[in-house]
Amino acid sequence: MTTTHRERVLTGETVWGTLTLGLTAWFVAAVFFFPVFWMVLNGFKEEADANASPRLFFEPTLDRFREVTTQTPGLLGFSEAFLNSFWVVAVSTVLVLALAIPAAYALSVRPVRRWRDVLFFFISTKFLPIVAAILPLWIIARDLGILNSHLVLIILYTAMNLPLAVWMLRSFFSEVPRELIEAAEIDGTGLWGQITQVMLPIVTPGIAATALLCVVFAWNEFFLAVQLNPVDASTVPIWVTSNVSTRGNFLAKLSAASSLAVLPVVLAGWLAQKRMIRGLTMGAIK
């Protein structure tokens, strides 16, 4: 049965009906995408063009992109913010995987006693509002002298993404055929060997999808970054807001900065969209 036939059976539509609805889908997608398109477009404008009644045609310029990427002494620069974000996101994601892979193994392949309770404990921490913890976090970080450092964000982003990663990886791990692991065990392979030699080759796509979601959430995070880290180790979201000015026109500049800021995550999300759904639902839906 071809896909087209299957779809038609499912929806009971004529070819013309499908076409009309397809066109509708295209139209709706264009409307949804418009703000993003407009943002990118404005990034290529002169301030005078961006701060005029909306126009589609104009003389494009790369000057705004040059402006926002040029370092001004004393201000948070583009390269600084991107490097800060890169380190915080990369290290926290590696940490999440290092903690979550063994944990997911212990919750799926060789379930520990009360594994269900453990799993629900992890996810229950996602329900605690961060705002309720920000005050003690701020005070603890200050007392430990790690306020305004990469470290504080790395620790908190790891904690933020860990529950999601454990749930997601558990769901991928539970698909590995048990016979494979038992065979490896009979051959005398230890725990580390079982994970690296048997599991990892099979679940690599799942691990990649998990890592991607951790990157998305950490890259976009603003609240913790701005509360705990507003000065020395500022990340990209803070850099974006620093382009809002109370004096003079800033729309084109802000658009250029915003376009650069969202680019890495949007590209990554586009590439991995098919796997994203599973992570978002904590592995409950495949």
Added chain:
Amino acid sequence: MPLLPALLFTIVITQVPFLFSIWYSLTDWKIVPPTPREFTGLENYTSGYSNPFFLDAVGTTLAMTVTTVLLSVVVGTVLALLLDRDFPGRGVVRTLLITPFLIMPVVAGLVWKNQMFSSVFGVFSWLLETLGFQAIPFVERWPLWSIIVVLVWQWSPFMMLIVLAGLQSQPTDILEAARVDGASSRGIFAQITLPLLRPYLELGILLGSIYIIQVFDHVEVITGGGPGSTNVPYFVFQRSIGGGWDFGQASAYAIIVVIASIIIATFALRLLSGLLEGHEVA
């Protein structure tokens, strides 16, 4: 035990601050003006939940969360139904539709505020003027709704992905049988598709609620807590490190939020538990 590092890390980072919060909430601790910290028992709670501003923030949070989640589910379902067929460029359409969800919340808020809603150079006001109406300063006139529109824009793709997963899990043979028996498209949707979608819709509603109840970034960049748009997270922030510096009182508010979240979470976990049983081999 391979589980321990992750478990210990999570307990230390998420539970310890919470215990601190409980302690702070029972004290009279202000930074500005500096006062000696004294144990005041439940005073912060009794004065807290009768504070009209706090009650307003609770109302705003409820309105924001319920409206956003319901609208996102409706829009997301419509989008998913549109995508659940074969048509030219389907992959591109889906890619365009999921993009809003990937946009950094701070950027989404700023772009909408300055380039869509603005009465001076916003696209909406330009449209209104072109059609012969007057420009409207959307954010100033409808602060809460402006935030809700941006949230719905970002969360509808999320709901769409979940509903799409549900639609594609429908067993083809049942639909085919219904069609052979002469059931109408509307009848099939109401009597077969919707009941099958129910767990997916519930999951979308619950996960969406968890995230949207915590919204901070959009409020910060769109209205800065302007009239009628301060939700509880923003309120707690304002009362503590955002300028109020009344740590004792703010902590009490935070604990009230946690208790409310636990109540919601209990329902959510029960649902996740059901999905765990239903869709996976444990």
